[in-house]
Amino acid sequence: MELNTIQPAAGAKHAKRRVGRGIGSGLGKTAGRGHKGQKSRSGGYHKVGFEGGQMPLQRRLPKRGFKSAKLQFNAEVTLSDLNDLNVTEVDVLVLKQAGLVGQLAKRVKVIKTGEITRAVTLKDITATAGAKAAIEAAGGAVAA
Template identity: 75%
Template sequence: MQLNTIKPAEGATHYARRVGRGIGSGLGKTCGRGHKGQKSRKGGFHKVGFEGGQMPLQRRLPKRGFRSVTAKFNDEITLSQLNNLPVSEVDLLALKQAQIISQNAKVVKVIGTGQIERAVQLGAGIKATASAKVAIEAAGGKLSD
């Protein structure tokens, strides 16, 4: 194969539409543009969603809702879930193997719900709220920062 012998796949290309070349071509006279109006003229362009000056639909309807792009990568666990884990060094892999967080979680936050009675060491990528941090350190645990 050489650069000068490469051709598109069979059926991938189409003939260019030659308009305004007589009645027999099927695209003579108005050239497939119909009669009159902005779209029949040269340069007859308007923006997507333009409704001739009427307030467009996307502006008539109220704005509603918000969906975070990063929400699927965030997860949270409670102190009681942390207390029930069989390991003392908690990282993302341990939480995923215990099926406490989702497999595509990248950031985990410990919230201060429940009790913790044993010392745990939190690994990288695991944050804690202020109340959870106090509870973990009171039980003899440690947070990595």
């Protein structure tokens, strides 16, 4: 095979349809648009979601809910997750390295799910009232 013999596969290339170029082409006069009507006119077509004047679906259904873009920066960690960590001082960086929170997390909160038996100190991490009591009962501390 040489560079000057390379060709596209058979049937891969076909001529573009040239409409409105006379009777002999087979696509003259109406140029494939049929006769009359909105779709035959230039610039004539309805907007997306238009239902012929009927109230469109996106307006018939009620608006519902809201999802804050700030939620991706918040994360939760359970007491059982903290218990499995082999670290005494826990901060956001430690949790990111352990894969317990996402890399975008800025604020982390400990929730009371599971149990904790090890003493851990939380730095720059908040905790729910129940989680804080459980951590302090295990000999740990929540530093604000």
